[in-house]
Amino acid sequence: MxxxxxxxxxxxxxxxxxxxxxxxxxxxxxxxxxxxxxxxxxxxxxxxxxxxxxxxxxxxxxxxxxxxxxxxxxxxxxxxxxxxxxxxxxxxxxxxxxxxxxxxxxxxxxxxxxxxxxxxxxxxxxxxxxxxxxxAGSALRRDRARLGDDLWVSGLPGRAALGLAHLQGRTQLPPALATSCLAALQQPQPRVELGLELRRRGLANAAIDISDGLLADLAHILDRSAVGAEIYVSALPPLPAGAALELARTCQLSGGDDYELVFSAPPGARAAIAELADQVALPLTRCGRIVEAAGGLRLLDADGRPLASEQRGFDHFA
CATH class of the missing domain: 3.30.1330.10 (PurM-like, N-terminal domain)
Known part of the structure; x- marks a missing residue:
């Protein structure tokens, strides 16, 4: 032995x-x-x-x-x-x-x-x-989001949670989609190059990775920065074809294990962020904005109307 x-x-x-x-x-x-x-x-x-x-x-x-x-x-x-x-x-x-x-x-x-x-x-x-x-002094931190900032998310959040649902028998995904989602779950790609370039180019004010779910992790930025946010649900990355719509949306908003980045950036950085997305060959989607803290975290439909949601992310002790 x-x-x-x-x-x-x-x-x-x-x-x-x-x-x-x-x-x-x-x-x-x-x-x-x-x-x-x-x-x-x-x-x-x-x-x-x-x-x-x-x-x-x-x-x-x-x-x-x-x-x-x-x-x-x-x-x-x-x-x-x-x-x-x-x-x-x-x-x-x-x-x-x-x-x-x-x-x-x-x-x-x-x-x-x-x-x-x-x-x-x-x-x-x-x-x-x-x-x-x-x-020294250059880190992207959770407490630096500013009013009026755009909110961006990298990649295709929700795929890992869909992969887990497939493994657990809670859904049955088509073979090609199952392969993609299982790869997201079991072999995640940390967005190291994206984080480095956001910091080097001074494009982002605040950032966090999505390990516990988009809404749950964004809430940490809002708490530390003392701000609120609006998420435009129709602007989020498209849901995968072949998955049940309600489950796919739940996974996108509150599924964990994605390890994508959510970050806030001033509106003036939009062109530079679009250029960066091409450079790192990764979708970067503008999906919301930072608002006053009194607004909390709100989901809005395509017409700007609030959507009811009780979704939240993973919590080890919930």
Whole structure:
């Protein structure tokens, strides 16, 4: 039976040229670039809560990295380093090799290095910490939305939640749509390039990633910025053909696991944002605006009339 340290050496030790000292000691030693601030985030993935027991370990390895990088993307940070802590039911080397392959595929894709962590025996639970950097004072933050800002959303939110509904038997999607939605759920693409360019070009005032649902995560911006918002439902990205309309809209507004970005930007940035969408080959949809806090968060139809909605996003303790 391999020891904990054998498993780490065999599956999770790779060169870390950007670190002063990587895995193998009590701590990693890191030096941020001159003039940079560190952005640090951590996310936990628990079997049965964040992923199904049947998920491919390789896809799980990718997702464990991607969900953390999404937080860095939302602040316009350049990903640099990762720490991995996890509890495992057993030392299943085949499972670990597949998980590590997915983890390193994602970390290599986004030029981030695994510099340390910890393992123990227990229910399957994975916790990654990601560290990024960005010029001091330049972070995209939740508390910077301004009255009159446009609201934008990237990609096609709702696909991941539709994929989960398909897996759980709550809907039956056509094969091509199921493939697309399952990819969004199981192999999300953190919008690192988009976040970096929004920050570098000074286009966005506030941003957040959609991990708990569009409405729920937008509400965090509104709370921290002390503003309200109007969402033009007819302006949201088109719902996928082949999905039940009501379920697809619910997934779009309140489904989680999308890891797209929602951001606010001044109206004068519209042309530059359209140009950026072409550059990063990603749909960027203007879907609302920031209003006075007294207005709260309102959904409006194509004629500007309020729509009733009790939808909200994922809450671990609700």
């Amino acid at each position: 391999p020891s904990e340290f054998d498993l780490i050496r065999r599956h999770f030790s790779q060169p870390t040229p950007s670190a002063v000292l990587g895995p193998g000691d009590d701590c990693a030693l890191l030096v941020p670039s001159a003039g940079m601030e560190l952005a640090i985030t951590t996310d936990m993935l628990v079997e049965g809560t964040h992923f199904l027991p049947t998920v491919s370990p390789e896809l799980l390895g990718w997702k464990a990295v991607a969900v953390n990088l999404s937080d860095l993307a939302a602040m316009g940070a350049q990903p640099r380093w990762l720490l991995l802590a996890g509890s495992l039911p057993s030392a299943d080397e085949e499972w670990l090799a597949s998980f590590a392959a997915g983890l390193f595929a994602c970390s290599t894709r986004f030029a981030v290095e695994l510099v340390g962590g910890d393992t123990t025996r227990g229910p399957l639970n994975l916790c990654l910490t990601a560290l990024g950097e960005l010029p």
